[in-house]
Amino acid sequence: MxxxxxxxxxxxxxxxxxxxxxxxxxxxxxxDMCATTVVDQVASPNGKLKAVLFQIDCGATTDFNSHVAIVPGNVDTSQKDSLPESFFAADGNHGRAPAGNGGGPEIRLHWQAEDRLELQHHNFVRLIRSETQSEGVTIDYQTFR
Missing domain, CATH: 1.20.5 (Single alpha-helices involved in coiled-coils or other helix-helix interfaces)
Incomplete structure (x- = not known):
């Protein structure tokens, strides 16, 4: 050659x-440029489960996302790897829905029973995912203004 x-x-x-x-x-x-922040955790009446509200921020060009997942009550949620895939995800719809703590759209969580969770969100949020069952818990959705 x-x-x-x-x-x-x-x-x-x-x-x-x-x-x-x-x-x-x-x-x-x-x-891993997205930051995941746990905003709230609400224990079920017997404490065996908890609903975890967390938000994901991927920088200035994207809207904050609010997510909710159900985990066992004894799980340490301080590490984002401990959070399972959320059953609920929404964003603020380009500012149309009011922001809650942490910057994502306001989400309200209330356990109605051991196996029933009520999730309230503003009616202007843009829903990304909203499943009606997660970890054996039925999720009821309500909107507010």
């Missing part, structure tokens, strides 16, 4: 490896 071909092959190979390394570094540095 001619010398110039070896040099070109070496140059392009090095360039590809350097580019892949830069991409891997950027992915590592910016992989």
């Amino acid at each position: 001619a010398t110039w071909k070896k040099i070109a092959l070496w140059f392009f190979g090095t360039l590809i490896v350097a580019f892949a390394g830069c991409v891997a570094l950027l992915i590592h540095l910016f992989a």
